Amino acid sequence: MQSFEYANPSSVQEAVGLLGARWGQADVLAGGTDLISLMKQDLNAPKRVVNIKNVKELEGIRKTADGGLRIGAIVTMDELARNADVLAGYKSLADAAGGIPSPQIRHMGTVGGDLCQRPRCWYYRHGFGLLAMKDGKSLVPDGENQYHAIFGNGPAYFVSASSLGPALVALGARVKLVSAKGAREVPVARFFVAPRDENTREIALLPNEILSEILIPAGATHSATYEVRQKEALDWPLVAAAVALTMKGAAVASAKVVLGHVAPTPHEAVAAERALTGKTITTASAEAAGKAAAEGAQPLSQNAYKVTLVKTAVKRALLQAAKQKA
Numbered sequence: 001m002q003s004f005e006y007a008n009p010s011s012v013q014e015a016v017g018l019l020g021a022r023w024g025q026a027d028v029l030a031g032g033t034d035l036i037s038l039m040k041q042d043l044n045a046p047k048r049v050v051n052i053k054n055v056k057e058l059e060g061i062r063k064t065a066d067g068g069l070r071i072g073a074i075v076t077m078d079e080l081a082r083n084a085d086v087l088a089g090y091k092s093l094a095d096a097a098g099g100i101p102s103p104q105i106r107h108m109g110t111v112g113g114d115l116c117q118r119p120r121c122w123y124y125r126h127g128f129g130l131l132a133m134k135d136g137k138s139l140v141p142d143g144e145n146q147y148h149a150i151f152g153n154g155p156a157y158f159v160s161a162s163s164l165g166p167a168l169v170a171l172g173a174r175v176k177l178v179s180a181k182g183a184r185e186v187p188v189a190r191f192f193v194a195p196r197d198e199n200t201r202e203i204a205l206l207p208n209e210i211l212s213e214i215l216i217p218a219g220a221t222h223s224a225t226y227e228v229r230q231k232e233a234l235d236w237p238l239v240a241a242a243v244a245l246t247m248k249g250a251a252v253a254s255a256k257v258v259l260g261h262v263a264p265t266p267h268e269a270v271a272a273e274r275a276l277t278g279k280t281i282t283t284a285s286a287e288a289a290g291k292a293a294a295e296g297a298q299p300l301s302q303n304a305y306k307v308t309l310v311k312t313a314v315k316r317a318l319l320q321a322a323k324q325k326a
Helices: 010-017 035-040 079-080 084-089 091-098 103-108 113-117 166-171 270-276 282-293 307-321
Strands: 005-006 026-029 048-051 062-063 069-072 174-179 182-187 210-216 222-228 239-248 251-260
Touching: 005 282, 010 048, 010 174, 010 210, 010 239, 026 035, 026 084, 048 091, 062 084, 069 084, 079 084, 079 091, 079 103, 079 113, 091 222, 091 239, 091 307, 113 166, 113 210, 166 239, 166 251, 222 307, 239 307, 251 282, 270 282, 282 307
Parallel strands: 005 048, 026 048
Antiparallel strands: 062 069, 069 210, 174 182, 174 210, 222 239, 239 251
C-alpha cells in the first residue's frame, strides 16, 4: 500500500472540500470493506483518504414528510437489516442487507459504500481494467466468464456488485450527491453506468462528490429480494432478483422487477413487469414472470446457468412478496 494523507472531517462541507477534481487525488473512507482491499492491491492509490465515519449528518434512518424513507450514507448494512421502518415498509432492502453472509461486513459495510464499491470482476481486480481489454479485444468472452454478465452484450462484462442496487431501483429510490458547489439528486436507476470505455466509471458519482443519503418514496406495499449463492459462507450472489409490487386487492396494479449480478448495472426486467400487471401472484404467474425476466439474455461460454437462476430468483422473490401483509 502506498503512503497517503489522512483527513478526518466532521461535516459534509468539510469533507467535500478535501476531495479532488480528478480520481486518484482523494478517496472516501466509510466502512473500508472495499477501499482498503483496493489500496492493498494497488488498484487505488489515493494521495488523500477522507474518513467520513464521524460525520453525523450522514447517519440515521428516518421517515420523510411525504411518507418515504431517508437513509444516511454511513448507515451500516446491519442497521438497515434490523431497522423497524425498513422491515415494515421496505422488506426488499432488509432482505438484501441481511442476506450478506459475513457478520463482519454487515457491521462495517455501509449503504453508501455498497452503492459505490468497485466491480468484483477478477479481470479488473488483477489489473486488466474495467473492460478487461487486451490488444483491442475483451478477454472475457473467450476467457473465464462463469460469473460475468448475461445482459448488455459488452463491451463491459462485469456485473454490478451492489447488494442494495436492485431493491433501490425497484423502489424508485434516489441518491443525493454533494460537492462543494451544491447538491444534486440522481435516480438510483441512473446512478449505475455501463462503461463504454476505460475512462468511464461504473457509477455517476464525480470525484469531487460524496453520496450523502438515499431517498425512497412511499409506494410499493409488497417487496422482496431473493439471492442465489453458491455457498452459505461469505460469497457474492450468482443472481439476485428484487421485486416491488403495488396491489389492487389481490391483483398487481404495477410491478418492478430488477435483477442483480447479471449485468454491469441493475437490470430492469420490463417483460416480467408487463407479465405481472393485473395478475394475482400464484406459482404459475410467478413462473411466467421468471421466464419473461430471462428474455433477451445472451450468456457467455460458461454462464448459461444464470438464465435458469434468473427464472428461479424472480419466482421466489414474487412469492415472498405476495405473502406480506399490506
